[in-house]
Amino acid sequence: IKLENDLYKAIERDEFLIHYQPQFNYKDGKITGVEALLRWDHPEQGLIPPDQFIPLAEETGLIVTIGEWILRKACTQMKDWHERGFALGTMSVNLSVHQFEQKNLFEIIQQILKETELAPSYLELELTENLIVKNKDLTMQTMKELKALGIKLAIDDFGTGYSSLGYLQNLPISKLKIDKSFIDQMLDDRSAITNTIITLGQNLNLEVIAEGVETKEQADNLLAQNCTLMQGYYFSTPKEADEIFNQYA
Numbered sequence: 001i002k003l004e005n006d007l008y009k010a011i012e013r014d015e016f017l018i019h020y021q022p023q024f025n026y027k028d029g030k031i032t033g034v035e036a037l038l039r040w041d042h043p044e045q046g047l048i049p050p051d052q053f054i055p056l057a058e059e060t061g062l063i064v065t066i067g068e069w070i071l072r073k074a075c076t077q078m079k080d081w082h083e084r085g086f087a088l089g090t091m092s093v094n095l096s097v098h099q100f101e102q103k104n105l106f107e108i109i110q111q112i113l114k115e116t117e118l119a120p121s122y123l124e125l126e127l128t129e130n131l132i133v134k135n136k137d138l139t140m141q142t143m144k145e146l147k148a149l150g151i152k153l154a155i156d157d158f159g160t161g162y163s164s165l166g167y168l169q170n171l172p173i174s175k176l177k178i179d180k181s182f183i184d185q186m187l188d189d190r191s192a193i194t195n196t197i198i199t200l201g202q203n204l205n206l207e208v209i210a211e212g213v214e215t216k217e218q219a220d221n222l223l224a225q226n227c228t229l230m231q232g233y234y235f236s237t238p239k240e241a242d243e244i245f246n247q248y249a
């Protein structure tokens with residue numbers, strides 16, 4: 001209950017912040033984008049990771065307000081970087097089920113892009129398979145509108161959810177993010193899954209990025225499987241905006 005009350009106050013007290021985790025093309029070593037990851041700087045408990053409050057934010061419906069905050073903040077940051085000459089390709093933002101069930105999600109995103117003057121093609125939204133299958137018709141309609149506006153859509157944690165392959169083919173997405181669990185298993189002579197997802201992406205004309213890459217062995221192995229986009233602690237942990245700018249701009 002305490003945490004719930006604190007969560008209500010967190011927005012007006014300006015306690016949320018975003019850390020950005022870079023994504024790379026391992027072939028040329030260049031940064032291609034960042035993923036925005038929410039953090040809560042609690043007055044007594046310090047930095048709280050999203051796993052510990054996103055479920056609560058979902059239950060209370062606060063995720064809608066928080067989600068709008070992070071979208072606005074991330075788009076503002078991206079615009080600022082561009083204006084300072086840092087030509088980053090994509091800003092990825094995670095969307096939750098509850099956010100996608102809002103009737104006016106499309107209008108809100110459109111408004112934020114207008115306000116921040118960020119071109120839609122620089123924004124990428126990460127959706128999970130479970131979000132996509134939960135409310136199929138509404139989700140598909142919103143996804144199509146977002147795509148028509150020029151926003152990119154990616155499937156997060158790919159391979160761990162319940163979407164069927166047939167359904168995948170009809171989704172207006174441009175990228176698959178291979179879940180970390182498959183990268184973890186890959187070197188124990190079990191690259192069958194990563195290989196299959198990478199090939200699937202190629203055949204469906206989708207970009208594929210590996211998440212949770214922690215070692216050079218994993219990165220080299222992925223490259224040998226023709227996966228060039230990577231994100232993970234081997235390259236960088238999530239960092240504050242200034243650190244990202246200082247290191248990569």
Ligand code: G
Nearest residue numbers: 036037038049050051054070094095096238
């Ligand atoms: O940053 P970290 O690895 O601790 O994130 C843990 C989980 O929280 C991940 O599943 C991530 O997708 C999710 N997450 C992080 N930031 C956001 C956000 O802004 N919105 C939503 N819905 N989920 C987020």
Ligand code: G
Nearest residue numbers: 037094156157212213214231232233234238
């Ligand atoms: O579900 P999603 O993919 O959005 O979750 C991203 C989460 O994974 C973030 O909380 C981020 O901090 C975490 N993460 C990113 N790279 C690595 C990694 O290499 N190892 C581990 N253990 N976690 C990672």
Ligand code: MN
Nearest residue numbers: 035094126156
């Ligand atoms: Mn994600």
Ligand code: NA
Nearest residue numbers: 156157179211
């Ligand atoms: Na993921």
